[in-house]
Amino acid sequence: xxxxxxxxxxxxxxxxxxxxxxxxxxxxxxxxxxxxxxxxxxxxxxxxxxxxxxxxxxxxxxxxxxxxxxxxxxxxxxxxxxxxxxxxxxxxxxxxxxxxxxxxxxxxxxxxxxxxxxxxxxxxxxxxxxxxxxxxxxxxxxxxxxxxxxxxxxxxxxxxxxxxxxxxxxxxxxxxxxxxxxxxxxxxxxxxxxxxxxxxxxxxxxxxxxxxxxxxxxxxxxxxxxxxxxxxxxxxxxxxxxxxxxxxxxxxxxxxxxxxxxxxxxxxxxxxxxx
Numbered sequence: 001x002x003x004x005x006x007x008x009x010x011x012x013x014x015x016x017x018x019x020x021x022x023x024x025x026x027x028x029x030x031x032x033x034x035x036x037x038x039x040x041x042x043x044x045x046x047x048x049x050x051x052x053x054x055x056x057x058x059x060x061x062x063x064x065x066x067x068x069x070x071x072x073x074x075x076x077x078x079x080x081x082x083x084x085x086x087x088x089x090x091x092x093x094x095x096x097x098x099x100x101x102x103x104x105x106x107x108x109x110x111x112x113x114x115x116x117x118x119x120x121x122x123x124x125x126x127x128x129x130x131x132x133x134x135x136x137x138x139x140x141x142x143x144x145x146x147x148x149x150x151x152x153x154x155x156x157x158x159x160x161x162x163x164x165x166x167x168x169x170x171x172x173x174x175x176x177x178x179x180x181x182x183x184x185x186x187x188x189x190x191x192x193x194x195x196x197x198x199x200x201x202x203x204x205x206x207x208x209x210x211x212x213x214x215x216x217x218x219x220x221x222x223x224x225x226x227x228x229x230x231x232x233x234x235x236x237x238x239x240x241x242x243x244x245x246x247x248x249x250x251x252x253x254x255x256x257x258x259x260x261x262x263x264x265x266x267x268x269x270x271x272x273x274x275x
Contacts, residue, residue: 001199001200001201002200002201002202002203003200003201003202003239004202005194005202005203005204005205005206005239005242005243006243007240007243007272009202009239010236010239010240011272011275013232013233013236013240014227014232014240014269014272014273015027015053015227015230015231015232016273017053021055022055023055023056024055024056025055026053026054026055026056026230027053027054027055027056027095027096027226027229027230027231028054028055028056028057028058028093028094028095028096028229029046029049029050029054029056029057029058029094029095029096029097029098029222029225029226029229030057030058030059030060030090030091030094030096030097030098030121031045031046031049031057031058031059031060031097031098031099031101031222031225032059032060032061032087032097032098032099032100032103032112032116033059033060033061033062033065033069033102033103034062034065034101034102034103034104034128035062035064035065035104036062036064036065036067036068038065038102038103038104039061039065039068039069039072039102040102040215041101041102041127041215041218042059042061042069042098042101042102042218043059043069043072043073043076044101044215044218044219044222044258044259044261044262045098045101045218045219045221045222045225046058046059046073046076046222047076047219047222047262048218048219048220048221048222048223048226048261048262048265049098049222049223049225049226049229050075050076050226050262051226051262051263051265051266052222052223052226052227052241052244052265052269053226053227053230053269054096054225054226054229054230055230056077057075057076057077057226058076058077058078058079058090058094059073059076059077059078059079060079060080060081060087060090060091060097061078061079061080061081062080062081062082063080063081063082065080066078066080084108084111084112084114084115085115087112087115087116088115088116088118088119091115091116091119091121092119092120092121094119094121094229095121095122095228095229095230095231096121096122096123096124096225096226096228096229097116097119097121097122097123097124097225098123098124098126098221098222098225099112099113099116099123099124099125099126099129100124100125100126100127100128100129100130100221101126101127101128101217101218101221102127102128102218103127103128103129104128105128105131105132106132109128109129109132110132110133110139113125113129113140113143114143117143117144122147122148122149122228122229122234123144123148123149124148124149124151124221124224124225124228125140125144125148125149125150125151125183126150126151126152126217126218126221127156127217127218127221130150130151130152130156130159130160131156131159133159133160134159134160137160137161137180137181140160140181141180141181141182141183144181144182144183145182145183146182146183146184146196146197146198146234147183147184147228147234148183148184148234149183149184149185149186149224149228149234149237149238150177150181150183150184150185150186151186151188151217151220151221151224151238152185152186152187152188153187153188153189153217154187154188154189157173157177157185157187160177160181161173161176161177161180164176164177170187170189170191170193171193171195171201171203173187174187174193174194174195174201175195175199175201177195178195178196178197179197181197182197183197183234184196184197184234184235184238186220186224186238186242188217188220189207190207190209191203191204191205191207192204192207192242194235194238194239194242196234196235200235202239204239204242204243204246206243206246206247206250207246208246208247208249208250210249210250210252210253210254210256211245211246211249211256213256213257213258214258215257215258215259216245216249216258216261218258219245219258219261219262220241220242220245222262223241223244223245223265224237224238224241226241227240227241244265244268244269244272245261247268248261248264248265248267248268249261249264251264251267251268252264
């Protein structure tokens with residue numbers, strides 16, 4: 001079933017806090033950071049998740065990264081973990097967790113993903129946590145469920161689903177990938193394709209060329225995670241986040257860097273809420 005991706009399709013589904021809402025009701029988002037030299041991607045994702053409305057956002061990091069992250073985070077919280085079991089315990093209260101941006105192409109990332117899959121949190125899986133499974137995609141898919149979201153660009157997509165794009169084209173390939181993975185797939189590009197395992201599909205034709213900058217994908221992962229943490233359906237969260245991500249870039253225009261995107265989210269949300 002193919003849907004459009006204009007705001008009229010999903011505007012009324014966006015989370016809105018009520019008068020008696022508190023931060024835990026608004027949703028709890030976790031973001032897994034890389035080591036001490038790889039913390040920027042997690043910070044981008046975390047800030048985006050906070051800006052899009054998650055009530056509580058916490059970065060989970062290896063112990064060596066904590067002294068780097070602590071001086072740079074304000075409203076975003078921080079917790080260190082040394083083992084996958086410790087990460088699982090920290091993530092258990094979360095509604096959604098982003099893993100992958102600068103997480104590291106190593107067995108530790110795989111073990112951390114497996115630990116997160118044992119929690120009740122919906123997962124947004126990106127970047128290193130996708131590439132890591134290029135020779136063992138079935139292992140990754142076995143840890144996912146229909147509320148989880150994969151956010152590959154074409155290179156990462158090819159690593160997980162070799163030959164699918166060339167054989168089927170972007171829309172059919174994304175649908176088949178979602179079916180195989182049993183999760184929502186966001187195939188990023190100038191026209192981003194969002195597919196759910198139940199057959200729902202949409203194409204975001206409103207892509208912005210200003211998004212061709214390092215870190216913009218990390219922001220998108222945080223935006224999707226922030227909406228999923230607020231209990232928005234994962235397919236709807238992904239298509240709304242993709243549109244808002246592009247709209248924030250369009251409004252900013254030339255000179256955009258990834259750090260500019262989270263601060264552009266409130267104006268986009270305000271316009272959507274006002275109709």
